Amino acid sequence: MSKTLTDRPAWQALVDHHAGIAKHHLRDLFAEDATRGTRMTLDAVGVYLDYSKNRITDKTLKLLVTLAEECGLPDKIAAMFRGDRINTTENRAVLHVALRAPRGEKILLDGHDVVPAVHEVLDRMAAFSDKVRSGQWLGYTGKRIRHVINIGIGGSDLGPVMAYEALRHYATPELDCRFVSNVDSTDLTEATRGLDAAETLFIVSSKTFTTLETMTNAKAARDALVAQLGSEDAVARHFVAVSTNAEGVAKFGIAPSNMFGFEDWVGGRYSMDSSIGLSTMIAVGPAHFRAMLAGFHAMDEHFRSAPLAGNLPVLLGLLSLWNNDFLGFSTLAVLPYEQYLKRFPAYLQQLTMESNGKHVTLDGEHVHADTSPIVWGEPGTNGQHSFYQLIHQGTRIVPCDFIGFMTALAPIGRQHDLLMANLIAQAEALAFGKTAQQVEAEGTAPELVPHRVFEGNRPSNTILVDTLTPESLGKLVALYEHSVFTQGAIWGIDSFDQWGVELGKQLASKVIPELQSAQEPGLAHDSSTNALIRRYRQRGRH
Numbered sequence: 001m002s003k004t005l006t007d008r009p010a011w012q013a014l015v016d017h018h019a020g021i022a023k024h025h026l027r028d029l030f031a032e033d034a035t036r037g038t039r040m041t042l043d044a045v046g047v048y049l050d051y052s053k054n055r056i057t058d059k060t061l062k063l064l065v066t067l068a069e070e071c072g073l074p075d076k077i078a079a080m081f082r083g084d085r086i087n088t089t090e091n092r093a094v095l096h097v098a099l100r101a102p103r104g105e106k107i108l109l110d111g112h113d114v115v116p117a118v119h120e121v122l123d124r125m126a127a128f129s130d131k132v133r134s135g136q137w138l139g140y141t142g143k144r145i146r147h148v149i150n151i152g153i154g155g156s157d158l159g160p161v162m163a164y165e166a167l168r169h170y171a172t173p174e175l176d177c178r179f180v181s182n183v184d185s186t187d188l189t190e191a192t193r194g195l196d197a198a199e200t201l202f203i204v205s206s207k208t209f210t211t212l213e214t215m216t217n218a219k220a221a222r223d224a225l226v227a228q229l230g231s232e233d234a235v236a237r238h239f240v241a242v243s244t245n246a247e248g249v250a251k252f253g254i255a256p257s258n259m260f261g262f263e264d265w266v267g268g269r270y271s272m273d274s275s276i277g278l279s280t281m282i283a284v285g286p287a288h289f290r291a292m293l294a295g296f297h298a299m300d301e302h303f304r305s306a307p308l309a310g311n312l313p314v315l316l317g318l319l320s321l322w323n324n325d326f327l328g329f330s331t332l333a334v335l336p337y338e339q340y341l342k343r344f345p346a347y348l349q350q351l352t353m354e355s356n357g358k359h360v361t362l363d364g365e366h367v368h369a370d371t372s373p374i375v376w377g378e379p380g381t382n383g384q385h386s387f388y389q390l391i392h393q394g395t396r397i398v399p400c401d402f403i404g405f406m407t408a409l410a411p412i413g414r415q416h417d418l419l420m421a422n423l424i425a426q427a428e429a430l431a432f433g434k435t436a437q438q439v440e441a442e443g444t445a446p447e448l449v450p451h452r453v454f455e456g457n458r459p460s461n462t463i464l465v466d467t468l469t470p471e472s473l474g475k476l477v478a479l480y481e482h483s484v485f486t487q488g489a490i491w492g493i494d495s496f497d498q499w500g501v502e503l504g505k506q507l508a509s510k511v512i513p514e515l516q517s518a519q520e521p522g523l524a525h526d527s528s529t530n531a532l533i534r535r536y537r538q539r540g541r542h
């Protein structure tokens with residue numbers, strides 16, 4: 001077998017193939033094959049993927065699947081589901097799929113079935129959520145809980161806030177959920193503004209229970225609560241924790257009975273379906289939360305068992321890799337035409353870029369191809385009136401994932417038709433554009449013709465789902481999780497560590513005392529960093 005990815009026969013075949021089809025325009029590919037728009041689609045587990053508007057032919061797909069096979073994707077999928085320690089740099093298994101395994105299913109880690117403990121925690125979460133939702137869980141002064149504030153950051157924030165926004169339609173109106181992540185004190189101040197502490201429940205969500213932002217905000221929230229309610233005893237009624245670090249939770253002053261655990265084989269960005277989802281469960285109730293898990297599980301099973309060429313996450317991952325590595329399109333715009341999914345792009349940013357933003361392989365060698373695309377996006381139609389200009393006529397090509405739903409959850413008249421017409425039209429405009437002849441035929445003044453030409457040939461996927469439900473949300477998230485896995489498997493990187501976030505954290509911990517010390521610190525950074533620290537220390541004196 002070849003040593004490096006780019007030396008593999010399938011990679012080389014794709015390079016040659018790319019040279020051969022680079023000039024093909026989507027207009028020609030569609031003109032040559034009247035069935036392309038129905039053939040290059042995949043409808044599985046309630047998710048319809050139209051990938052026909054990618055710059056591919058049948059041969060491209062064949063070669064990409066061969067590449068996946070050469071890179072051992074099927075074995076790597078099996079290894080993850082089997083509980084192998086595929087996160088080698090942290091020596092951990094990667095078993096978020098066990099979080100959504102149905103009761104009774106067996107997943108062994110070191111000979112021990114992990115599924116019963118998952119359901120034990122889910123049951124405890126459900127009992128607690130029901131108490132909060134029904135008003136049985138009272139605050140320290142006997143008042144009912146009206147506000148739930150999740151304090152967490154990264155995976156301990158983005159999943160919960162994305163899911164809360166996505167599933168608002170299913171949430172109880174009796175409670176409002178808020179999310180605090182930033183160590184910028186503005187975040188906590190604004191999230192708690194006007195709230196009665198006696199009616200507020202804080203969920204401190206942190207896998208490690210050591211994260212600077214979360215611990216700082218949690219301490220500030222606890223101090224404010226104790227000051228307002230007049231007793232340390234209030235903490236037991238107003239603080240619960242979600243973590244893998246029982247010792248840290250106890251040290252903070254939260255009793256084990258108020259802690260919901262999970263295991264180190266759940267990565268932060270893969271944890272919204274663990275107890276990190278407690279705020280989601282409180283908002284939508286245990287039944288909806290379990291329906292979301294069932295959605296995740298349906299996609300897991302599809303990923304595990306469908307042949308590569310008919311496998312939604314594999315296809316999505318391979319197309320992304322094709323756009324990124326062979327066509328050189330280095331970003332991916334995720335464009336949900338569903339306002340409830342407004343935080344989905346932000347969620348996918350961490351999922352994708354923290355997982356696959358790596359420059360070395362599992363063997364510690366440099367990766368010979370570009371890894372994770374830069375993910376960004378906004379809901380449609382809003383984005384159309386801001387950055388779509390660049391997507392249509394800019395010099396850089398931005399592959400897009402359009403996500404839409406057949407039915408509106410909050411319908412007004414026929415507005416949903418307008419929304420979906422825009423989604424469909426944008427994908428059409430990107431692919432086919434408008435030629436100079438077409439523009440001229442419209443009677444456009446000759447000097448304006450070049451400005452009004454759309455080159456087209458800009459790739460996109462369209463993902464359609466019937467209705468945004470807890471179940472379909474689970475499917476969508478798992479679709480992207482496994483697409484990220486597919487790409488990481490081909491690059492041969494560790495998609496489950498995040499060493500790249502460490503250096504900034506270490507340096508910040510050095511700078512903190514330098515900003516705060518009463519005495520002028522001896523600074524040994526570079527001249528820019530030293531000057532910035534001195535300038536900050538002299539604030540108010542300029």
Ligand code: F6P
Nearest residue numbers: 154155156206207208211268501
């Ligand atoms: O710094 C990055 C990170 O470790 C993420 O991977 C993680 O989701 C986030 O911080 C929060 O970590 P924790 O849940 O341990 O507070």
